Amino acid sequence: MTTEVRVPTLGESVTEATVATWFKKPGDTVAQDEMLCELETDKVTVEVPAPAAGVLADIVASEGETVGVAALLANISAAGAAAAPKAAAPAPAAEAEAAPAASGGGSTDVMVPTLGESVTEATVSVWFKKVGDTVAQDEMLCELETDKVSVEVPAPAAGVLSEIIAGEGATVEANAKLGVIAGSAAAAAPTAAPAAQAAPAAAGKDIANAPSAEKAMAEAGLSAANVAGTGRDGRIMKDDVARAVAAAASAPAPAAPAAAPTPRAPVAADDAAREERVKMTRLRQTIAKRLKESQNTAAMLTTYNEVDMTEVMALRSQYKDQFEKKHGVRLGFMSFFTKACCHALKEVPEVNAEIDGTDVVYKNFVHMGVAAGTPTGLVVPVIRDADSMSFAEIEKAISAKGKLARDGKLSMADMQGGTFTLSNGGVYGSLMSSPILNPPQSGILGMHKIQDRPMAINGKVEIRPMMYLALSYDHRIVDGKGAVTFLVRVKEALEDPRRLLMDL
Incomplete structure (x- = not known):
């Protein structure tokens, strides 16, 4: 009896994956649910367990191959019939x-x-x-x-x-x-x-080397020369990188070597010899593809405004210690922006809608995407039903999803179904930018650096902490009036946070 090992469901809009690592080879005995191989998609890494116990008869999709959903990966034969399937298997x-x-x-x-x-x-x-x-x-x-x-x-x-x-x-x-x-x-x-x-x-x-190992080495800043490979023919596997990182962390710090003169590159050196060519990861390739598709599909336009952060900063400063003591999480700016956007989306629902063929699909809920930069690329985990959450619940959700993103453990479910996105370029020092839409969404709000600037307040010049806001929207569904109204409502809610409590 032979059991087929097939590619599992990869998630919404994901149709293919790359076989990154095989943990078993033909002839190996496997237990039910034991991990056989690892697949890499443009979003996450997926492990494939053994559907039954037996012997891995053959491997149909080798490391590095691209496979579709439900494609055949391998065959597992019953333990008693191990020898026959192996001799007749197509892969080996x-x-x-x-x-x-x-x-x-x-x-x-x-x-x-x-x-x-x-x-x-x-x-x-x-x-x-x-x-x-x-x-x-x-x-x-x-x-x-x-x-x-x-x-x-x-x-x-x-x-x-x-x-x-x-x-x-x-x-x-x-x-x-x-x-x-x-x-x-x-x-x-x-x-x-x-x-x-x-x-x-x-x-x-x-x-x-295994693609997952290459990614892990890039994240850890290691070169292949510093990792001992245990895979076939010395191939470096993901576990080898983890061991090398652990060994480096536990090793005593080496004594500082005597200063040596730094060699200088020859003036006439060939530029090609000083270049490094690295193949794009599947995640980076997909980011590039999706962003370009967004530009080609949507009639994207960006409108700008600025917000005085004085009241939000004062409120945060006044209650942050009590907030953290009670809820066990820090009070940040993201919860204020999430609340303000949810409030504005109720008044301008087209910013929270999407186009499906010739239909407009209006969402009577807000699944807030929060763009986050990771060592491997940009990901957008989704806070589901953010419009019904409290400040504390939003902060806890953002903290939890942020940790998963940094550790590379976001699942497909964590990144699906977003209806609107927040992108905070201010954490990197950006003063102003035009965020690009995350299709099929129709709106994304770009937050930026808070900077003290002189402002005219009641006929007097005062120094205020100001932030530029940028709303990119799909002009096919959102008119200029709706986009400007949305941004003004966000500005009003942040400059007077009490409006959020009064639902004004």
Whole structure:
């Protein structure tokens, strides 16, 4: 009996993911609900548990492949039938082909592996071995590039690479022959061990680390040279990065080395030698795609105003200690802005609506998105039903979602269904900017730096803490009058917070 392992539901508007890491390999025994692999989407990382206990018969979608919802990832066979599925499995077919070579000293073909759903051809980008080189089983031979991902091709058997049929730059179809490995496993046995030992050393050059590990290293500021890989052929896995970070944190601080003269780059150095090319993460690619789609789809316009923060700052200063003592959370400015926006959205509901085809969908609730910058990119966790929450509930929700965002633990549910968004560029020192819409929403409010400025108050010049506000809106559904009215209502509520209590 065989149980299929398929891609789980990835969330609203997410249709594909990348296989980041396999924690098991074909032939491994797995328990029900044990984690088999990790998928990366443009928003979150999703772990895939084993749907049943047994033996991992084959892996259909390898690391680095892009898969759609419900796509087949692997097959699990019953524990008693472990040997048969493994021999007949489609993914490790190359391993099955290695048997004749091991027994008879013949040759083994190197074939193009499964490229993924809807991918029919690839380009040979680089060969890591040349004709005549000795190779160990599962050692990386070459790398293929498709329009979606890069695919590594491991050696299906140990031996000598006797022929390369598809050279670098050649376009090959699925299941085409790439090369031939000659010789038996016995002949290659003496060199297999050194090859395996050399793999970790060559990992930085020939082996692509797990995408989740690359992301973790970028966040921790580590280079691959500082992490010992335990994956196949020295591949660095996510757990390896975590161990390296823990080891660095517990290690004693090294003694300061003697000052040495800083080497200076040659004046005539080639600029290309001083550049660094890093592939965009899926999250960054999706951010770029969605923001551009927002510009191309919505008739986006921005209107500005400014707000005197004197009353809000005074109120916060007066009650912040009591507030924190009672509710266990600090009183910030975000709860005031959330409340003010919810109040204004009731009067101007089109700012809280969205366009669906030829219909306008008005939301009789406010799911407030709060844009947050993280080491991996911009995310927008959603505070659901913010219009029915108290100041304390809003502050607690924002604090909890902010921590999840920083730790990279936001789920799909945490970022779905927003109806309006707040973006606080002021925390980074921005004085004024035009925020971009978060589709399909029709409005986003940009907050900025609070700066003391001279203002005319009752015929006198006074120094007041002022903030510029920017409302970007979709002019297809929100008219200028509605946008300006919304911004004025937010301004009024912040300059006189008592209006929020009186629902004015």
